[in-house]
Amino acid sequence: MIPAKRLCLSAILLLAAAMPAYAHVGIGTASSFTAGFMHPLSGLDHMTVMVAVGLWAALKGGKAVLAWPAAFVCVMLVGGALxxxxxxxPFVEPGILASVVTLGLLVALAIDLPxxxxxxxxGLFALFHGHAHGTEVPENAGGLEYMAGFAIATLLLHAAGIAAGLSLGIRFRGVARAAGAACAAIGIC
Structure with a gap:
């Protein structure tokens, strides 16, 4: 098996294995930063969208590689504060669900938008994700530390998507598109 395909298959299997873990951190002695950092990692909906943003940015290339993840994080922080x-x-949960399907399809179909x-x-979808993060902040957590945690985790997930997309290159673009299709399927199922 080609190393890039093996890596993608391993990532998909790890994500699939994590599907039952929908619990969010916030109970116990976790620090505010840790609770915020773990929140995007504890839900398949958040993880898939954030990786998909990076993949789509890598497929687009150019300014999108920085602009799209930056837009997501900035608007997500506004949503988190709200x-x-x-x-x-309104429509936070349907908006998150729509983001999973839409961003998955944008990657799967390699839609080239300005x-x-x-x-x-x-930005629209990031507002919903941020709002969900903000409403689920643990009672004992410091707001700024919590926000820093989920912002950094989000940036790392975007970076993982970008790295995967760029490392696959043009030759293995189909693998990135298949990952987008998997993301859309997760949103539909």
Whole structure:
């Protein structure tokens, strides 16, 4: 088996094995930063979208590689602050679900949009993810540390998607697109 395919298959299997772990951190003695860092990693919906943003940015290339992940994190932090302030945002859960399917399809179909259109799409979905993070902050957690934790975890997930997309290159673009299809399927199932 080709090393890139083996790596992708291993990543997919690890994600599939983690599917039952929907519990979120926040109970016990975890630090505020750790609780925030673990939140995006504890839900398959958050993980798949954040990796998909990186994959889609890598497929697009150019300015998108920095602009799309940066837009996601910045708008996610705004959504997180709104959630922490208990400001209502309608359709958070459907918005998160739509993000899983939509971003998966954007990667699977290798949709080539202008960078600004990608920023708008990603920003909208990031608002929902951020709000979910903010509303689920543990009672004893410090807000800024918690936000720093989920922002850094998100950046690392974006970086993993970018690294995977760039390492696959043009020759193995189909593997990245298959990962996008898997992301969309996760949102549908």
């Amino acid at each position: 959630g922490m302030l208990h400001m209502p945002l 960078v600004s259109a990608g920023v708008a799409i990603i």
